[in-house]
Structures are given as structure tokens and as C-alpha cells.
Amino acid sequence: MKNNLLALLFLTLSFLGYSQDPITFETQVKKISENTFELVTTANIQNNWRLYSQNLSSGGAIPTEFIFNYKSQSIKLIGDVKESQSITKFDPIFQVEQSYFENKSTFTQLIETNKTIDNISAVIAYQACDDIVCIFREANLIFNFDGSTLAIDNIDLTSDIYENNNALAIDLKNTELLTTINDSSALTSNSYLNLFILGFIGGLLALLTPCVFPMIPLTVSFFTNNNNNNNSKNNSKFNAITYGLFIIGIYLSLSIPFHFLDSINPEILNSISTNAGLNIFFFIVFVLFAFSFFGFYEITIPSKWVNSIDSKSNSIGGYIGIFFMALTLVLVSFSCTGPILGSLLVGSISSQGGAIQLTIGMLGFGVALALPFTIFALFPNLLSTLPKSGRWMNTFKVILGFLELGFAFKFLSNADLVEHWGILKREVFIGIWVLISFALSMYLLGLYKFPHENKSVITSKFNLILGFFVLGFSVYLFPALLQNGSDKARMLSGFTPPAFYSIYTKSNDCPLGFTCFKDFDSGLSYAKSQNKPILLDFTGWACVNCRRIEENVWTDPQVYSLINDNFVLISLYVDDRKELDVKDFITLKYKSGKEKIIKTVGEKGATFQAINFKSASQPYYVLLDNDLRILNKPIQYTSKDKYLNWLKEGLSNL
Numbered sequence: 001m002k003n004n005l006l007a008l009l010f011l012t013l014s015f016l017g018y019s020q021d022p023i024t025f026e027t028q029v030k031k032i033s034e035n036t037f038e039l040v041t042t043a044n045i046q047n048n049w050r051l052y053s054q055n056l057s058s059g060g061a062i063p064t065e066f067i068f069n070y071k072s073q074s075i076k077l078i079g080d081v082k083e084s085q086s087i088t089k090f091d092p093i094f095q096v097e098q099s100y101f102e103n104k105s106t107f108t109q110l111i112e113t114n115k116t117i118d119n120i121s122a123v124i125a126y127q128a129c130d131d132i133v134c135i136f137r138e139a140n141l142i143f144n145f146d147g148s149t150l151a152i153d154n155i156d157l158t159s160d161i162y163e164n165n166n167a168l169a170i171d172l173k174n175t176e177l178l179t180t181i182n183d184s185s186a187l188t189s190n191s192y193l194n195l196f197i198l199g200f201i202g203g204l205l206a207l208l209t210p211c212v213f214p215m216i217p218l219t220v221s222f223f224t225n226n227n228n229n230n231n232s233k234n235n236s237k238f239n240a241i242t243y244g245l246f247i248i249g250i251y252l253s254l255s256i257p258f259h260f261l262d263s264i265n266p267e268i269l270n271s272i273s274t275n276a277g278l279n280i281f282f283f284i285v286f287v288l289f290a291f292s293f294f295g296f297y298e299i300t301i302p303s304k305w306v307n308s309i310d311s312k313s314n315s316i317g318g319y320i321g322i323f324f325m326a327l328t329l330v331l332v333s334f335s336c337t338g339p340i341l342g343s344l345l346v347g348s349i350s351s352q353g354g355a356i357q358l359t360i361g362m363l364g365f366g367v368a369l370a371l372p373f374t375i376f377a378l379f380p381n382l383l384s385t386l387p388k389s390g391r392w393m394n395t396f397k398v399i400l401g402f403l404e405l406g407f408a409f410k411f412l413s414n415a416d417l418v419e420h421w422g423i424l425k426r427e428v429f430i431g432i433w434v435l436i437s438f439a440l441s442m443y444l445l446g447l448y449k450f451p452h453e454n455k456s457v458i459t460s461k462f463n464l465i466l467g468f469f470v471l472g473f474s475v476y477l478f479p480a481l482l483q484n485g486s487d488k489a490r491m492l493s494g495f496t497p498p499a500f501y502s503i504y505t506k507s508n509d510c511p512l513g514f515t516c517f518k519d520f521d522s523g524l525s526y527a528k529s530q531n532k533p534i535l536l537d538f539t540g541w542a543c544v545n546c547r548r549i550e551e552n553v554w555t556d557p558q559v560y561s562l563i564n565d566n567f568v569l570i571s572l573y574v575d576d577r578k579e580l581d582v583k584d585f586i587t588l589k590y591k592s593g594k595e596k597i598i599k600t601v602g603e604k605g606a607t608f609q610a611i612n613f614k615s616a617s618q619p620y621y622v623l624l625d626n627d628l629r630i631l632n633k634p635i636q637y638t639s640k641d642k643y644l645n646w647l648k649e650g651l652s653n654l
Contacts, residue, residue, distance in 0.1 A: 038108050052098060443467075
């Protein structure tokens with residue numbers, strides 16, 4: 001990923017408040033011969049942390065580096081610093097394969113000297129990360145030749161990661177207001193819960209498809225029939241519970257390869273919102289899913305696999321046989337569950353994380369799918385409450401297909417926005433959704449059917465009601481296609497392109513027609529000329545919550561008036577792939593010697609945010625006076641009332 005190093009900087013700078021050293025060092029000198037010695041540095045690494053190797057390719061972490069202080073006439077270095085065996089694996093922070101150490105590592109430097117010396121000093125510059133944050137530090141090493149082992153104190157260099165950052169650094173005042181709340185555990189918990197719910201909903205949807213729903217009474221009957229005594233009944237119920245647990249276990253196992261292999265490049269996990277190629281890929285995948293739900297083809301497992309597994313379930317008894325029964329269900333239902341699982345994968349990909357997040361989503365999916373088999377086996381009388389299988393399941397499948405088709409265009413829209421192709425302007429995007437919802441309503445009303453469907457089937461009352469409801473939704477969207485419709489279709493707030501990204505001529509390309517600047521220096525100059533404070537808006541083309549703030553908060557008359565009358569709006573888009581002029585390229589040099597060239601508008605804005613405001617999230621709003629004094633604590637996604645009070649507070653602090 002092009003922004004790997006930038007992502008590191010975000011995480012690094014957000015971790016300024018970290019007070020403990022996850023890496024500690026010990027040094028020792030070992031005598032090899034009369035004039036030959038080995039300088040040994042041992043790194044003790046806390047659990048869940050990684051210390052990176054000296055030998056890394058560009059585009060990832062900053063490599064560990066040793067600088068020895070010695071007099072060339074008395075000491076000679078023999079070769080380079082050798083390191084213990086490293087782990088080479090996909091790194092969740094940098095989204096590329098990296099070599100790193102866990103728990104403990106050693107570094108050795110061979111030297112020759114013909115003089116008696118007391119010690120040698122050196123500096124080790126290193127980067128360490130866990131799965132959430134990174135730090136960059138140095139340690140002054142002392143190697144005593146008396147054979148003693150020394151523990152070394154570290155120096156935090158996080159705030160000075162760049163050797164030359166003057167091009168983007170500004171002279172902020174009141175920086176104590178840039179407090180960083182390190183609550184990663186809570187965020188992680190919320191993320192896990194959201195992904196579990198996403199997976200659970202996906203499983204519930206899969207239950208209602210024609211591949212799964214008819215299997216419920218058939219499977220439950222297998223466990224409950226022909227059992228005339230209590231022991232047999234209890235045993236059958238236990239077997240049914242085991243069957244459900246096996247279903248959960250099978251879906252969980254689908255995520256296991258992602259923990260060990262790069263079958264799917266987890267780079268997707270952090271770049272999907274802004275990477276045009278990936279967004280186009282998912283657009284194609286979702287379209288394929290949609291047409292499979294429409295019934296034009298099926299995404300199936302080879303029949304010989306299914307037959308083989310089914311025969312084993314019949315021939316093998318006990319828990320092994322139950323396992324193969326569960327596996328048969330998973331394989332048989334794949335034509336319906338596959339597209340939903342694919343959507344779940346993309347939902348997991350859209351969140352920050354990796355294989356663990358996918359595992360949580362799969363857990364939710366498996367639980368939802370297994371739950372009815374277990375419940376109805378425990379309480380078989382409830383089977384009579386189940387609706388009968390019928391055409392409604394195919395109808396439900398088609399509805400899912402239209403939803404998949406609609407979401408497909410969101411991915412294409414993301415690619416269009418960040419690359420500025422101008423293909424899916426706001427009205428074009430909404431127009432496609434109008435057509436999709438209108439086509440779905442016509443299908444539900446029975447005005448057309450797909451070629452493979454029975455034309456003589458009478459449309460049910462439920463379909464008619466649902467059809468008119470969906471038709472109403474398309475009517476609701478239609479006014480947003482008109483020239484004055486930028487404030488319409490609020491139900492899709494954050495989902496559609498911004499209002500100024502329009503087929504109609506707008507006064508400017510700023511939210512809500514504000515006078516805004518997309519370059520900080522230009523905006524600052526204008527603010528000084530008008531003697532106004534600055535509303536600094538770190539945003540993104542593909543940022544959903546940014547659109548929600550603009551469409552639901554900034555549109556409030558009071559908020560709009562305060563911004564328009566009292567502030568100079570500077571909007572910096574951190575995902576803008578537009579290249580800067582060559583003369584405006586910025587080279588940032590790291591302490592290790594590695595260089596980063598800022599080539600795009602988005603990279604410049606994102607790095608500017610990280611260096612000066614120690615933040616990497618969007619939306620992110622800062623109030624400044626034109627002397628660069630921070631007026632109050634920055635704010636992120638919030639409610640209209642809180643945002644309004646925040647603006648008033650900033651003005652009162654002028």
C-alpha cells in the first residue's frame with residue numbers, strides 16, 4: 001500500500017502519551033580471542049509487541065539501526081551487526097510482509113582491537129509496534145569490557161520522528177489542548193461487537209434463503225424422530241446441540257487460513273476506502289453476487305465434494321458423523337450463503353483489523369445459522385410455527401440480489417471520488433439507486449419476472465405491500481436528482497457522494513456552498529486578511545461520517561450561520577489521489593535515513609494532520625485563530641448540539 005509509511009506515522013504520533021518502554025535492552029561483551037570481541041545487545045520485548053529487523057524493504061516499518069562510536073585507529077568493526085532469527089509475516093500495522101522479533105532478540109557485532117579499552121558506546125534507533133500503535137525510540141548502549149551486563153534506558157523520539165519536517169510543521173499555540181485519549185481497548189471491543197452483529201445479521205439473512213430454510217425441519221426431524229424413551233430423546237437433543245456447535249466451528253475455521261497465509265492480502269483491510277483498484281474489484285464481485293441471487297447462475301461447490309461428504313455422514317456414526325452432516329449443510333447451502341459470506345468479508349475488510357475481525361464476523365454468522373437447528377431440536381413443538389417453504393424464499397433471495405447490486409455502486413463511487421473521474425456524480429449515483437429500487441418494486445408487484453421463473457404465479461399480498469413500499473422509496477429519492485435537490489435523500493446521508501460533486505454547476509466545490517480552502521497556507525492567508533478564526537476540517541472523499549456531519553450537522557441553520565459568518569473553512573482531504581505539482585513535492589527524512597516523498601494532495605493533508613495535531617482520524621475539526629492559537633479541544637463525529645456548543649466555545653475563547 002502506498003500509504004503504509006504514512007499510516008505508521010499516524011499511529012506513531014497518536015501514541016505520544018505512552019509512558020512505558022515495551023522494549024528494554026541489555027548489553028554484554030564476550031571475548032572471542034586475544035584481540036577479537038563480540039558486542040551483544042539483547043532486546044527484551046513485551047507481549048504483543050514487535051521489534052523490527054535491520055533488513056526491511058521500503059514501504060514498511062523503519063528498520064532497526066546501530067551507530068557505533070569508536071576511534072577508527074583502535075577499533076575495527078568486522079562485518080555488519082548480525083541478528084537472531086526473525087519472524088517474517090504479514091504485519092497488521094503496515095499491511096505488508098515484515099521481518100520482526102517477538103519476546104526476545106539478540107544483535108551481535110564482531111570487533112577487533114589491539115588496545116585495552118574500558119567500554120564502547122553505541123546508539124540503537126528502533127521502531128516497535130503492537131497491533132494498534134507504534135513508537136519510535138533510541139537507546140544509548142554501553143558495552144563494558146569487564147564482562148558485566150548493563151540494562152539500558154530508552155529515549156522517546158516519537159515527537160521528533162522526522163529529521164526535516166519544517167515543510168509541514170506549523171507553530172501552533174495551546175498544543176496542550178491536543179490531548180490524546182488512549183482507549184484502544186474500548187474501541188476494539190466496540191469493533192468486535194459490531195462485526196459480530198454484522199455476521200449475525202448475515203446469518204439470519206442466510207436462514208431465509210431457499211438453500212437453508214427447508215433444511216431446518218428436515219434436519220431437526222432427523223434428531224427427534226423415532227425416539228420413544230427419555231434417554232434417546234435427551235441424547236438426540238444433545239446431538240442436535242453438537243450439530244449446531246459443529247456448524248459454528250466450520251464457519252470459524254474458514255477464517256483460520258487468514259491467520260497464517262496471505263490468501264487474501266490483508267492490505268485490503270485498511271485501504272479499501274481509498275484504493276481505486278480494490279474498490280473496482282469489489283464492485284465486480286458484488287455485481288456477480290447480485291446476478292447469482294437473481295438466478296442467472298449459481299456459485300456452488302463441486303457436486304462431487306458434496307456427495308463425498310454426504311456419504312461419509314451416512315456411513316460414519318457418532319460425533320464424526322454429526323460433523324459431516326454439518327459440513328454437508330455448509331456445502332449444500334453455499335450457493336445462497338456464499339454471496340452473504342462475501343459481503344461479510346467486505347464488511348470485515350471495511351473495519352480496521354485483520355484475521356481476528358474476520359473470525360469474529362464468522363462467529364456471528366455461524367451462531368445465527370446454527371441457532372434455529374438447536375432451538376427447534378430442543379423444542380420440536382415450535383416447528384409448527386415455522387412458515388412453509390415456498391416462492392417467498394426465492395423472492396427474498398432476489399431482494400438480496402438488488403441490495404447487493406446497490407451496494408456494488410458504493411464501491412465504484414469510492415473509486416470515482418478519490419480519483420476524480422467524474423463518472424458517478426451525486427445525481428448519477430442516486431439515479432442508479434432510483435432505477436434499482438424501481439426495478440425491485442416492479443418485480444415485487446409482479447410486473448415482470450426473471451426468465452427462469454414461473455410466469456403464472458400470482459403475486460402475494462405481502463409482495464404487493466412491500467412493492468409499494470419500495471416504490472415509495474424510489475419516489476422519495478427522485479427529488480434528489482433535481483438541481484435544487486442537494487438537501488434531499490437524507491436517508492442515504494453519508495452513503496452518497498457529497499452534494500457539491502454534482503452534474504449541475506455549483507458556485508464552488510465546497511460543502512453547502514461555503515467559501516472554503518483546500519490548502520492550509522492559502523486559507524491561513526485569507527483568514528488573516530479577514531481577521532477571522534479558522535475551522536480546520538480534516539476530511540476524506542470516502543469518509544462516511546464526514547458526509548453525515550456536512551449533511552446533518554452543518555445544514556442546521558445555527559451551525560451554518562456560525563461557520564459561514566465567523567470562520568474561514570479549510571478542508572483538507574486526506575484521501576485525495578490528485579498529484580501535486582512536481583515543484584510542490586515534499587521530502588521527509590526519517591532519523592534512520594529513510595525518506596518519504598509526499599506526492600499527492602491527500603498524503604500532504606494526512607501528514608500535516610499527523611505532524612501538527614497528533615491525529616489520524618477523520619472527521620477531525622480544529623478551531624484556530626489566525627495566529628495559530630488552538631481555541632479549544634478538537635472534536636470529531638458528534639451530534640448537532642455538541643457541535644454547535646463547540647463552535648460557540650471556540651468563538652468565546654478568541
